[in-house]
Amino acid sequence: MMDGKLLLVTNVQGLKPADIVTRYKSLADIERGFKVLKSEIEIGPVYHRLPERIKAHASICFMALILHRVMRTRLRAANAGLTPERALEQLRRIQHHRIQLNGATPVTGVSSINDQQSEVLNALRVKKPDVSQQLTLL
Numbered sequence: 001m002m003d004g005k006l007l008l009v010t011n012v013q014g015l016k017p018a019d020i021v022t023r024y025k026s027l028a029d030i031e032r033g034f035k036v037l038k039s040e041i042e043i044g045p046v047y048h049r050l051p052e053r054i055k056a057h058a059s060i061c062f063m064a065l066i067l068h069r070v071m072r073t074r075l076r077a078a079n080a081g082l083t084p085e086r087a088l089e090q091l092r093r094i095q096h097h098r099i100q101l102n103g104a105t106p107v108t109g110v111s112s113i114n115d116q117q118s119e120v121l122n123a124l125r126v127k128k129p130d131v132s133q134q135l136t137l138l
Contacts, residue, residue, distance in 0.1 A: 008020050008021065008024055010023075033065050036065060036068055037061055037064065037065055040068065040084070040085055043061055043064065068084050071084040071087060071088075071124060072084050074123060074124050074125060075087060075123050075124065078122070078123035078124075080119065080120065080123040082120065082123070087120045087123070087124065090116050090117050090120050091117060091120055091121070093111070093117070094110055094111055094113060094117060095110065095111045096108070096109075096110050097109060097110070097111065097135055099135075107135070109129075109132075109133045109134055109135040110129050110133055110134055110135065111134070111135060112134050112135070113128060113129065113134060
């Protein structure tokens with residue numbers, strides 16, 4: 001009679017059966033998040049002893065996961081056909097530079113942004129640097 005059935009048991013008082021099922025299903029999303037942290041974001045194990053360092057590490061992991069999910073959502077909404085990892089590969093090539101030659105006034109800017117990088121920035125709804133801020137020789 002129980003073959004193929006899943007029995008959920010909880011010690012939380014006052015939850016409706018539908019709420020218990022919803023909480024159980026959210027576990028799969030949490031597990032997917034840990035998988036993303038370990039594989040795609042590549043956050044490896046770090047060993048901390050001090051509580052404030054543990055909290056700081058957990059906060060950084062949480063923010064990285066949120067940014068990954070926002071990127072994934074925006075890329076899908078824009079039909080960019082890219083994963084967050086592929087988008088970051090494109091964007092990783094953009095660099096900020098500060099150049100000063102022979103004591104002259106320093107020139108700052110970002111490397112030239114190509115068409116693919118521009119498409120990624122548009123899909124992510126991130127403002128592209130003005131042309132005046134791009135250093136065309138880099």
